Amino acid sequence: MKIVDTLVTSSAQQTTTVPGIGQFRADFPILDIKVDDKPLIYLDNAASSQMPQAVIDCLVRYQKTQHANIHRAVHYLSNLATQEYEAARCKLQNFIGAREDREVIFTSGTTDSINLVMHGYGRKFIQRGDEIILSELEHHSNIVPWQMLAEERGAHIRVAPINDAGELLVEEYEKLFNSKTRFVALSHVSNALGSINPIKRMIAIAHQHDVPVLIDGAQAAPHLKIDVQDLDCDFYAFSAHKMCGPTGIGILYGKAHLLESMQPFKGGGDMIASVSFEKTTYNEIPYKFEAGTPPIAAAIGFGAAIDYLEQIGLDAIADYEHELLLYASEQIRMIPGVKIIGDCPDKVAVISFVIDGIHPHDVGTLLNQEGIAVRTGHHCAQPIMQRFNVAATSRASFSFYNTKKEIDALVAGIRSVQKVFAQ
Amino acid sequence: MSLKSIYQEVILDHNRKPRNYGSLSHPTHHATGHNPLCGDRIDLDVNMLNERIEEIVFRGESCAICKASSSMMTNAVKGRSRQEAEALIQEFRDMLVSRENKDFDHLGRLKVLAGVRDLPTRVKCAILPWHTLHAAMNSTGDATTEADSHLNNKPVANNY
Numbered sequence: 019m020k021i022v023d024t025l026v027t028s029s030a031q032q033t034t035t036v037p038g039i040g041q042f043r044a045d046f047p048i049l050d051i052k053v054d055d056k057p058l059i060y061l062d063n064a065a066s067s068q069m070p071q072a073v074i075d076c077l078v079r080y081q082k083t084q085h086a087n088i089h090r091a092v093h094y095l096s097n098l099a100t101q102e103y104e105a106a107r108c109k110l111q112n113f114i115g116a117r118e119d120r121e122v123i124f125t126s127g128t129t130d131s132i133n134l135v136m137h138g139y140g141r142k143f144i145q146r147g148d149e150i151i152l153s154e155l156e157h158h159s160n161i162v163p164w165q166m167l168a169e170e171r172g173a174h175i176r177v178a179p180i181n182d183a184g185e186l187l188v189e190e191y192e193k194l195f196n197s198k199t200r201f202v203a204l205s206h207v208s209n210a211l212g213s214i215n216p217i218k219r220m221i222a223i224a225h226q227h228d229v230p231v232l233i234d235g236a237q238a239a240p241h242l243k244i245d246v247q248d249l250d251c252d253f254y255a256f257s258a259h260k261m262c263g264p265t266g267i268g269i270l271y272g273k274a275h276l277l278e279s280m281q282p283f284k285g286g287g288d289m290i291a292s293v294s295f296e297k298t299t300y301n302e303i304p305y306k307f308e309a310g311t312p313p314i315a316a317a318i319g320f321g322a323a324i325d326y327l328e329q330i331g332l333d334a335i336a337d338y339e340h341e342l343l344l345y346a347s348e349q350i351r352m353i354p355g356v357k358i359i360g361d362c363p364d365k366v367a368v369i370s371f372v373i374d375g376i377h378p379h380d381v382g383t384l385l386n387q388e389g390i391a392v393r394t395g396h397h398c399a400q401p402i403m404q405r406f407n408v409a410a411t412s413r414a415s416f417s418f419y420n421t422k423k424e425i426d427a428l429v430a431g432i433r434s435v436q437k438v439f440a441q
Numbered sequence: 442m443s444l445k446s447i448y449q450e451v452i453l454d455h456n457r458k459p460r461n462y463g464s465l466s467h468p469t470h471h472a473t474g475h476n477p478l479c480g481d482r483i484d485l486d487v488n489m490l491n492e493r494i495e496e497i498v499f500r501g502e503s504c505a506i507c508k509a510s511s512s513m514m515t516n517a518v519k520g521r522s523r524q525e526a527e528a529l530i531q532e533f534r535d536m537l538v539s540r541e542n543k544d545f546d547h548l549g550r551l552k553v554l555a556g557v558r559d560l561p562t563r564v565k566c567a568i569l570p571w572h573t574l575h576a577a578m579n580s581t582g583d584a585t586t587e588a589d590s591h592l593n594n595k596p597v598a599n600n601y
Contacts (some may be wrong), residue, residue, distance in 0.1 A: 192505070376505075377505060377565060378479070379479045380506070383563060384449075395478060395479050395480070396479075408503055409479070410479050438453070439456075
């Protein structure tokens with residue numbers, strides 16, 4: 019037993035060259051579960067990450083001792099819940115380096131944030147014949163709202179292409195601008211391939227043409243340090259559940275003057291200053307965009323997740339995850355018959371791959387029987403699948419709580435899938 | 442049951458060497474089946490004579506479960522009347538989605554696909570060819586697993 023213990027410890031130490039980061043794995047109770055008697059190896063973090071005990075505790079504490087509706091009553095609990103909710107907003111503000119807390123709007127997640135901008139900005143300012151620029155790497159949530167708007171308004175979608183490595187072609191993107199261009203919506207990081215897009219340059223190009231830019235940061239915020247003032251983006255959206263927080267909550271960052279110029283997205287309570295049957299005056303930002311009772315516990319839990327991630331440090335997370343990416347890429351590339359889709363140097367720790375002659379869904383089902391959770395399918399990014407001429411891929415996406423040992427298990431799993439189909 | 446048994450030899454064999462694979466030059470009936478979840482897509486060509494399936498072939502891009510199910514289905518319905526085929530479609534569907542503990546012995550070899558019922562995300566893969574056959578015989582042109590509310594009520598991780 020002692021030898022085994024030593025081996026486990028030494029292997030755990032090998033996986034943690036960034037000092038101290040391995041210790042955080044123990045903060046995630048779910049990582050101890052078994053799947054069919056096999057230890058869970060959770061490599062579907064790009065779909066949703068797991069929640070540390072600190073965030074679970076925060077949710078329980080809130081429900082047990084702090085819950086009431088916010089921004090309404092004068093009683094103790096309502097004050098407390100309001101303070102906690104607004105404190106979470108400030109944590110998010112600091113996390114992304116926003117100038118003011120009112121530039122942070124709580125939404126139900128990235129999709130909701132993008133739809134808010136589509137309705138609030140797009141439907142007010144985009145007219146017939148106008149053009150909206152997207153990229154080939156977008157998730158459906160950053161395509162479909164703009165298509166709906168384009169259809170309603172008679173506007174047009176232009177698409178910035180990528181190369182075979184999955185990198186956005188900035189020169190081609192720049193050529194798409196003309197006097198009709200009114201809006202740009204880009205992902206910071208591709209969910210299907212992991213490519214990190216050169217958004218700072220792309221935002222600067224858009225601004226040269228006086229065009230505002232929305233960044234879908236759902237896959238970036240969990241892994242990279244975000245500074246919205248440095249990026250100079252006009253809108254930035256992301257979700258809590260991909261970064262150790264609860265589902266049902268996310269934010270939209272927007273520059274204050276833009277948010278103020280926009281029309282509300284949803285009508286209801288809390289988003290008004292006064293209501294009569296003749297006329298309603300809207301509340302100020304951010305409340306103008308937060309109609310109805312929000313998921314208060316989730317917002318506060320999001321704040322706790324931000325505290326947790328900042329305690330580790332986004333730079334330490336990025337360094338460690340990059341090491342995982344390099345190791346996994348190298349190991350997977352060595353397996354004959356396996357091809358990585360989207361292999362550009364600047365990536366977060368996401369590996370999309372296909373195995374010759376084996377459909378990704380079969381790969382996913384067989385890996386599952388080894389306790390390994392990967393995503394299989396088109397990853398809500400069918401245009402990328404078409405671009406690479408595949409119906410679907412398997413995707414392993416890593417978090418700072420994953421280890422090299424788990425990558426070894428994935429590689430062994432892929433080989434055993436190949437064995438089953440070679441029978 | 443163990444997940445491993447889904448990929449039994451029979452299924453792997455039908456995946457590797459699908460029966461009745463290809464196309465007919467002038468099929469009397471045709472439909473395309475599509476599972477947007479995983480991108481499975483199959484085309485089914487059928488020649489019907491006097492309400493009986495004379496010839497049936499399929500082709501397409503799909504996972505092993507879908508391909509094996511297609512291959513076994515074409516074997517099972519060839520020579521059957523429309524009525525018999527429709528009854529078999531219903532039986533097969535019941536085998537995968539019914540909560541009742543019914544006996545499906547009469548389905549013979551098709552029973553090898555019964556294990557899929559424990560994998561809700563894969564039920565659609567197995568059922569797609571059967572939906573497509575129904576669509577082809579009724580000349581509705583195409584089929585999708587999304588139109589079957591019974592499948593959508595199952596806990597399927599439809600993340601798109």
